[in-house]
Amino acid sequence: DSGVTQTPKHLITATGQRVTLRCSPRSGDLSVYWYQQSLDQGLQFLIQYYNGEERAKGNILERFSAQQFPDLHSELNLSSLELGDSALYFCASSPGTGRRQYGYTFGSGTRLTVV
Amino acid sequence: GDSVTQMEGPVTLSEEAFLTINCTYTATGYPSLFWYVQYPGEGLQLLLKATKADDKGSNKGFEATYRKETTSFHLEKGSVQVSDSAVYFCALSGNSGYALNFGKGTSLLVTP
Numbered sequence: 194d195s196g197v198t199q200t201p202k203h204l205i206t207a208t209g210q211r212v213t214l215r216c217s218p219r220s221g222d223l224s225v226y227w228y229q230q231s232l233d234q235g236l237q238f239l240i241q242y243y244n245g246e247e248r249a250k251g252n253i254l255e256r257f258s259a260q261q262f263p264d265l266h267s268e269l270n271l272s273s274l275e276l277g278d279s280a281l282y283f284c285a286s287s288p289g290t291g292r293r294q295y296g297y298t299f300g301s302g303t304r305l306t307v308v
Numbered sequence: 309g310d311s312v313t314q315m316e317g318p319v320t321l322s323e324e325a326f327l328t329i330n331c332t333y334t335a336t337g338y339p340s341l342f343w344y345v346q347y348p349g350e351g352l353q354l355l356l357k358a359t360k361a362d363d364k365g366s367n368k369g370f371e372a373t374y375r376k377e378t379t380s381f382h383l384e385k386g387s388v389q390v391s392d393s394a395v396y397f398c399a400l401s402g403n404s405g406y407a408l409n410f411g412k413g414t415s416l417l418v419t420p
Contacts, residue, residue: 195351195353197351226407226408228410235410235411235412235413236352236397236410236413238407238408238409241407249407251407283351283352285352296342296354296357297352297354297408298354299344299351299352299353300351301349301350301351302351
């Protein structure tokens, strides 16, 4: 157990629908990162939150949004889902933020299948 | 922008063979470099890291040295085991943002 909890582990939904993925960071970590892993694109950084505020954005679609709550858990919302959104979505956490990273702790991921 | 290039897999080795997985990077300044490992059905785990030139990261028999002159961070292990079968990701944290940039991953299969 890495200390980063992601729910649900698996999700199957239809095109056009909306889903919410949840992440609880490791105790004491203030930063949460979301990544999408697919076979053709590899690991793509989506977005980072630090202590409740958005800190960095990567290749996140406009149909996707995220937030980090006062208790530091984070949710990734995916709407108007398309078949191509099927992927593994990982959450990671780290103690702080800044250029000298000391490595992230990853959750075990949510596998999203859009049918 | 920052980027990481890893050798393509899959890599298949016999138990006790020597392992090298190549990783080169493009970044301005002095990035921090990482190797992560992903076992089947699991998330990524930090394997080792190096934060400045000539640093050597090591863990569980794996080693990688931060070579700024060749912009490389190759992963090595002297004697692989079946339990090392996994996907290995090279990553960097550079000046272009706070998030880690990952390579595409190299799948390793070790046979008995």
